[in-house]
Amino acid sequence: MKKSLFILFSASLFLTSCSGSNNAQIGEVVFENDQLRITQLEENAWVGETSDNTTIYIVEGDDRAALIDTGTSIDGLDEIVTGITDKPLDVILTHLHSDHAGNIRYFDEIYFHPADTVLGLRGYTGKVNYVAEGDVFDLGGTQLEVLHAPAHTPGEICLLDRAAGICYSGDAVGSNDVWLQLQPSAPIATYIATCDKILAEMDKGIDKIYCGHYVYIDGGVLHRDYVETMRELALSLEDGSGIPQAVPYDNAAYRNTAWKPLVLSKNGVNIVFYPEYLK
Ligand SMILES: [Zn+2]
Numbered sequence: 001m002k003k004s005l006f007i008l009f010s011a012s013l014f015l016t017s018c019s020g021s022n023n024a025q026i027g028e029v030v031f032e033n034d035q036l037r038i039t040q041l042e043e044n045a046w047v048g049e050t051s052d053n054t055t056i057y058i059v060e061g062d063d064r065a066a067l068i069d070t071g072t073s074i075d076g077l078d079e080i081v082t083g084i085t086d087k088p089l090d091v092i093l094t095h096l097h098s099d100h101a102g103n104i105r106y107f108d109e110i111y112f113h114p115a116d117t118v119l120g121l122r123g124y125t126g127k128v129n130y131v132a133e134g135d136v137f138d139l140g141g142t143q144l145e146v147l148h149a150p151a152h153t154p155g156e157i158c159l160l161d162r163a164a165g166i167c168y169s170g171d172a173v174g175s176n177d178v179w180l181q182l183q184p185s186a187p188i189a190t191y192i193a194t195c196d197k198i199l200a201e202m203d204k205g206i207d208k209i210y211c212g213h214y215v216y217i218d219g220g221v222l223h224r225d226y227v228e229t230m231r232e233l234a235l236s237l238e239d240g241s242g243i244p245q246a247v248p249y250d251n252a253a254y255r256n257t258a259w260k261p262l263v264l265s266k267n268g269v270n271i272v273f274y275p276e277y278l279k
């Protein structure tokens with residue numbers, strides 16, 4: 001009797017150590033400190049939300065794991081991620097804005113699209129790997145495919161987990177707001193093409209979008225109607241019919257500056273832009 005109890009106990013220890021945080025229920029918080037809270041999002045994926053409203057994702061396969069974006073200020077992010085998954089890690093940046101590419105100093109290698117090189121790497125000394133449309137990160141049983149989705153930045157990418165029907169979108173289509181007012185910016189036609197591309201992926205089985213600022217999304221997931229509304233708004237900016245409906249964008253980032261972008265809205269979906277940058 002004693003012996004079988006010991007075997008059971010050993011087996012459960014083994015399971016716990018092998019499966020890391022996978023014992024957590026979806027929605028359960030698996031890590032929390034003043035800067036970051038990590039929640040189980042899927043059976044093999046976690047969302048990390050920072051105290052300043054940026055978002056990172058961890059996706060685990062059988063052999064490797066991916067860290068999608070690195071947030072702004074997260075002390076010891078490498079060790080925090082290792083506490084979630086002990087698999088070798090690919091660090092993939094959806095784009096190089098500082099709220100997605102902070103903390104890269106903790107990692108020896110990063111992946112991003114070369115069109116974002118213009119945004120700069122702020123002294124990063126590790127190895128830079130460029131990705132291209134169609135590249136696949138094979139994590140073992142889980143694959144993340146690169147979809148180039150420019151406009152918010154020239155090198156913005158989404159990562160598609162086709163088998164799970166998930167798109168990790170960074171800021172490609174925004175998080176209720178898409179910011180197209182920043183420099184370098186793309187013409188609105190580029191954004192329409194990106195919306196079309198994502199909608200085409202939705203026709204082929206993607207049905208959830210996990211975006212780059214999860215906290216702003218009701219329930220954390222964007223669906224097809226959101227992208228369709230973005231496309232409709234973008235078309236009205238391209239043909240000019242939407243511009244009279246746009247209003248000054250009220251956001252803390254702009255309150256005390258000379259920059260006065262406009263925002264065009266429908267059903268809580270917003271495009272922030274400058275008219276002079278649309279063409
Ligand atoms: Zn961004």
Ligand SMILES: [Zn+2]
Pocket residue numbers: 097099100171212213
């Ligand atoms: Zn962002």
